[in-house]
Amino acid sequence: MERTIQKKLSVGGGSWVTVDVYGEPDAPGLVVVPGAMSDAHAWQGVATAVDAWPSVAVVNRRGRAPSGPLTGAYSLRTEVEDLGVVLDEFDGANALFGWSYGGLIALLAADDRPLRHVIAYEPVTRPFGRHALPDLKAAEEKADWDTTVEIVNQRISGFDAAHVEALRADRETWATLCRLSMPAHAELAALNAAPQPDAMARRADRVDLIVGQSNRGTAPYGTSFEDVRQRVPHAEVHELPGQGHLAHLQAPTELGHLLNDLATARHR
CATH class of the missing domain: 3.40.50.1820 (Alpha/Beta hydrolase fold, catalytic domain)
Structure with missing residues (x-):
């Protein structure tokens, strides 16, 4: 539909x-x-x-x-x-x-x-992804969404570096992921709290x-x-x-x- x-x-x-x-x-x-x-x-x-x-x-x-x-x-x-x-x-x-x-x-x-x-x-x-919270917070404070996407994909989801680089190679996809990563720290912190x-x-x-x-x-x-x-x-x-x-x-x-x-x- x-x-x-x-x-x-x-x-x-x-x-x-x-x-x-x-x-x-x-x-x-x-x-x-x-x-x-x-x-x-x-x-x-x-x-x-x-x-x-x-x-x-x-x-x-x-x-x-x-x-x-x-x-x-x-x-x-x-x-x-x-x-x-x-x-x-x-x-x-x-x-x-x-x-x-x-x-x-x-x-x-x-x-x-x-x-x-x-x-x-x-x-x-x-507990889900709790180990990554300090680094996500640091990236958020710098508005470093590239690093945030890397942390979510590698340190939380467990994908390898090649997967992340394949995502980065598609500029539109990477820009979308960076935009969607902005609430990542707050959401993960809320889940664990x-x-x-x-x-x-x-x-x-x-x-x-x-x-x-x-x-x-x-x-x-x-x-x-x-x-x-x-x-x-x-x-x-x-x-x-x-x-x-x-x-x-x-x-x-x-x-x-x-x-x-x-x-x-x-x-x-």
Whole structure:
């Protein structure tokens, strides 16, 4: 389906979020929450591959244009409350999907309110990337976004130097990553400062957790996934064959089709 409208929602405290809506704007559908180093635009490929819901609403979380700033009081709780505003706007949403940090936000939102169906792709939880926080803070203070992108890709995600240089060789891609890296320190600090809940998604009727086959059991994303899975004992676990953490960029159609399959299974 194609994008039809973009909504701007005030979340208080001098900030706002925008939401890109694909399909039928007034029909309850799937709400998508991207994670760190990502924005709503990066999920266009997945959104256009999804057809099991009449609409797909992709949240552009605060800290990335055209949404508003993080603000000084930013925390993981801020993200959950922002998502609450979105869910109030899209009242009756049939499902909520989150990726990475967005997956954690989605699962925590299902502690606040009853939700029919929550799906999370490799959600992360503390301690995640905590060792890189001092260097991320130093890079942020210098507005050194090149170094921030390097830290996120190598020291946190575990990619090698050749991967980073391949990204740098594409000027447009690198410029996008630098822009998306600006909230990286604040988001990672918020993730690691939040209390670790014993259980998540306690008010969700159904939870599906997805892990990329390449990351199963492997640090950092596969091991963090297992930490989350233990806190969502009623969840079903699914593997996306041949994929890692960046499936929304490297295999958006396959990820979209998996989401369609999960929607179909929900009605069986």
